[in-house]
Amino acid sequence: MKRNNFLPSFVKLSTLFVFFASSVVVCAIDNPQEATSVWSGVAEFWQEICGIVNTLGKGVLYSIGLFFLTILFAFPLGLIVAFARMSKNPIICNVTRVYISIMRGTPLMLQLLIVYFGPYYVFGMSLKNYPEFMAAVIAFVLNYSAYFAEIYRGGISSIPVGQYEAANVLGYSKNQTFFKIILPQVIKRILPPVTNEVITLVKDTSLAQVIAVVETFTIAKQLANAQASMLPLICAGVYYYIFNFIVAMAMERIEKKLNYYR
Amino acid sequence: MAVLDIKNLHKSFGEIEVLKGVDLSVAKGEVVSIIGPSGSGKSTLLRCATLLERMDKGSMAYLGDYAVQEDASGNSIYASNDELRKLKRHFGLVFQNFNLFPHYSVIKNIVDAPITVQHRNKAEVYEKARELLDKMGLKERENYYPHQLSGGQQQRVSIARALINDPAVLFFDEPTSALDPELTQEVLKIIRELADQKTTMVIVTHEMNFAAEVSNKIVFIDQGVIVEQGTPEEVIYSPKIKRTQEFLAHRK
Numbered sequence: 001m002k003r004n005n006f007l008p009s010f011v012k013l014s015t016l017f018v019f020f021a022s023s024v025v026v027c028a029i030d031n032p033q034e035a036t037s038v039w040s041g042v043a044e045f046w047q048e049i050c051g052i053v054n055t056l057g058k059g060v061l062y063s064i065g066l067f068f069l070t071i072l073f074a075f076p077l078g079l080i081v082a083f084a085r086m087s088k089n090p091i092i093c094n095v096t097r098v099y100i101s102i103m104r105g106t107p108l109m110l111q112l113l114i115v116y117f118g119p120y121y122v123f124g125m126s127l128k129n130y131p132e133f134m135a136a137v138i139a140f141v142l143n144y145s146a147y148f149a150e151i152y153r154g155g156i157s158s159i160p161v162g163q164y165e166a167a168n169v170l171g172y173s174k175n176q177t178f179f180k181i182i183l184p185q186v187i188k189r190i191l192p193p194v195t196n197e198v199i200t201l202v203k204d205t206s207l208a209q210v211i212a213v214v215e216t217f218t219i220a221k222q223l224a225n226a227q228a229s230m231l232p233l234i235c236a237g238v239y240y241y242i243f244n245f246i247v248a249m250a251m252e253r254i255e256k257k258l259n260y261y262r
Numbered sequence: 263m264a265v266l267d268i269k270n271l272h273k274s275f276g277e278i279e280v281l282k283g284v285d286l287s288v289a290k291g292e293v294v295s296i297i298g299p300s301g302s303g304k305s306t307l308l309r310c311a312t313l314l315e316r317m318d319k320g321s322m323a324y325l326g327d328y329a330v331q332e333d334a335s336g337n338s339i340y341a342s343n344d345e346l347r348k349l350k351r352h353f354g355l356v357f358q359n360f361n362l363f364p365h366y367s368v369i370k371n372i373v374d375a376p377i378t379v380q381h382r383n384k385a386e387v388y389e390k391a392r393e394l395l396d397k398m399g400l401k402e403r404e405n406y407y408p409h410q411l412s413g414g415q416q417q418r419v420s421i422a423r424a425l426i427n428d429p430a431v432l433f434f435d436e437p438t439s440a441l442d443p444e445l446t447q448e449v450l451k452i453i454r455e456l457a458d459q460k461t462t463m464v465i466v467t468h469e470m471n472f473a474a475e476v477s478n479k480i481v482f483i484d485q486g487v488i489v490e491q492g493t494p495e496e497v498i499y500s501p502k503i504k505r506t507q508e509f510l511a512h513r514k
Binding site: 165168169170172176181188260261 | 353409
């Protein structure tokens with residue numbers, strides 16, 4: 001079950017190389033006026049890109065922060081939600097079911113707006129001590145936990161009942177059975193769908209612009225408007241692509257690491 | 263004292279009563295084979311004995327320690343979870359589908375429970391595990407993973423895993439049903455050796471000839487009751503009851 005082999009690795013590596021090499025060239029050219037007229041045009045262009053890349057930098061930090069915080073909280077929370085969803089208690093199970101259904105059934109953009117403006121419009125609370133970034137993290141964690149929960153649930157229910165029985169007979173407690181026997185096998189099985197979800201998350205961070213989080217896309221759009229140019233948007237696209245490229249490579253590496261058993 | 267003593271075991275799944283009052287007593291060193299048609303309740307009996315299913319009525323004791331007692335009206339009352347966990351040291355179970363842990367190597371499959379559950383001495387457990395693997399003819403395979411082994415080899419690992427705590431009784435739930443005839447012989451050879459060493463065993467099986475050969479006692483179950491039991495000569499070669507005769511008429 002290899003999902004990320006869509007490009008041979010030398011193509012991947014050369015793409016990365018070209019991008020980095022060109023940015024090095026960009027930054028090395030610091031005095032375009034003295035270049036020949038042909039080169040000065042090229043140099044100006046590269047300098048423009050260099051400026052955009054620099055300006056986008058701060059936004060990229062926010063995107064990365066949003067990404068990692070979402071992963072950090074949504075992975076464990078998703079597991080808890082999955083347990084609640086599989087609970088034998090009908091109230092817990094159904095409440096969770098409704099939660100997952102809403103999270104998956106409505107746009108993340110809408111959820112962001114509700115999480116950010118909800119406290120003000122519903123409870124009349126002030127937004128002064130409520131940074132947009134925090135609202136974005138909360139909305140993303142709530143949304144992604146629902147998706148991860150369903151992935152976990154699928155993974156957990158795919159483990160044969162014989163594994164539980166063998167552990168039971170050997171005397172493992174319920175916790176030991178889950179964390180030592182079941183979860184490692186679940187992680188291996190859910191890796192491909194989790195990779196999908198994580199890659200989507202990288203791109204979804206751009207939705208945080210609707211509540212004015214200054215992430216990559218927000219800045220790119222502002223620059224594009226100010227300069228009446230598409231270049232900032234393309235630079236943002238390259239940023240997202242590289243980000244996802246690294247994510248995909250990391251996930252592929254984990255998948256390979258877990259290939260020692262079936 | 264009996265190693266295992268089950269009395270008046272009743273078990274229903276919903277409306278269907280699968281076991282209707284079964285008594286089973288296994289003495290030390292005895293090999294008991296349970297035979298019977300599919301759906302007769304023999305697997306359920308084994309699953310109740312190994313605490314994978316909860317019985318509704320009746321009692322059960324290992325080496326005189328009650329796992330399940332009867333109240334005044336005959337309903338089963340289970341010991342506390344802690345006590346049940348301790349009792350699990352008294353038995354091992356070999357599954358039809360092996361149920362090895364795929365993410366653990368062969369040796370880890372065997373040693374993990376005694377080390378993390380029973381907190382036994384690590385070096386001692388490893389030594390014992392290697393001894394068992396040697397006995398199973400898998401000395402060179404300790405660092406393999408289950409998927410790298412044949413079905414017969416996997417089943418032998420799972421027998422070693424079941425033996426690591428020196429259980430008082432070893433249960434087999436159709437141990438060769440998932441294996442081809444050649445691999446079946448591999449596994450039967452091991453069970454035969456265990457029988458020669460006076461290992462107490464309870465075997466649910468469809469291998470009639472094998473059961474006749476290794477067992478001291480044969481129990482024939484049909485529709486949730488023990489129809490006939492006795493020595494292999496009595497039950498397999500000259501059954502007295504008509505239902506047993508019918509069932510065994512198809513014996514190869």
